[in-house]
Amino acid sequence: MTQIQPGTLTLDRVSYAVNGKTLVRDISLEVAPGEMIGLLGPNGAGKSSLLRTIYRTNRPSAGRVLINDEDIWKRSASWGARQVGAVLQDMPADFPLTVHDVIAMGRSAHKRLLEPDNDHDRRLIAAALALLQLEPFADRLFRSLSGGERQRVLVARALVQQPSILVLDEPTNHLDIHHQINLLRFVRNLGITVIAALHDLNLAAMFCDRLCLLHNGQMQACGTPESVLSEENLADVFRIDATLTRNPRTGTVWIMPA
Ligand SMILES: Nc1ncnc2c1ncn2[C@@H]1O[C@H](COP(=O)(O)OP(=O)(O)OP(=O)(O)O)[C@@H](O)[C@H]1O
Ligand SMILES: [Mg+2]
Secondary structure (H helix, E strand, O other): OOOOOOOOEEEEEEEEEEOOEEEEEEEEEEEOOOOEEEEEOOOOOOHHHHHHHHOOOOOOOEEEEEEOOEEHHHOOHHHHHHHEEEEOOOOOOOOOOEHHHHHHHHHHHHOOOOOOOOHHHHHHHHHHHHHOOOHHHOOOEHHHOOHHHHHHHHHHHHHHOOOOEEEEEOOOOOOOHHHHHHHHHHHHHOOOEEEEEOOOHHHHHHHOOEEEEEEOOEEEEEEOHHHHOOHHHHHHHHOOOEEEEEOOOOOOEEEEEO
16 A cells, blocks of 8 residues: 555645535635645535535635646546545445445446456455455445445545545544544555545644535634634534543544533
């Protein structure tokens, strides 16, 4: 997995509107190679809508999305698929594929239709199975897995794609606390460029370099966890009354709702 080259992600005044309704408004962000960004915000804030502009599902109504200074919407869909790996909120699972085959699908962006797996593909798939501790599941049907096990398979699929940017939409959904921490630490240590929508503010502060807070489709704040997770922002955006402290072991900001 080490040959993944992290890329630069640039959002340049990105807006996204559908049926005359603007879901994402004028978002600018520069993500450095290897940086991990946590995208925060209440339900309906526009996190998934914004992430879809990066994995080439929502075409921005204004602004540009650039990877390594190339406008992804000016390149082909297959180029985009080689650059961006995505793990999404609710992926359908009602198909008779094994875990191995679901992970192998991650290689399709690099291959012609129906081209068989070569040694390089097989090495990447084996490495991803090992990294995510999925070897015992390789021959199981994907749909027979628990929600958390499926989530790890989808991360493995995104990794074999060897993208320069990894987009995660609530990757810790369905995971128990042990696997939430493991997954975020694992992704953080990959050294790849990551943008992840997260709901657990404390874990986001522990693992992300910067946090960006969306509110009604707009960027309310973006910066260090300390600067973004202020009592004011928590009250304004999440409508909670919270006291801020620090995790005594990690030193990161820790939120205690009242
Ligand atoms: N196709 C659409 N037409 C109209 N409204 C839409 C459409 N898609 C999304 N929305 C609305 O846009 C808003 C933003 O949705 P989005 O899924 O981006 O939110 P989110 O921040 O990811 O929320 P969550 O935390 O619940 O996943 C929501 O109010 C949603 O109902
Ligand atoms: Mg969402």
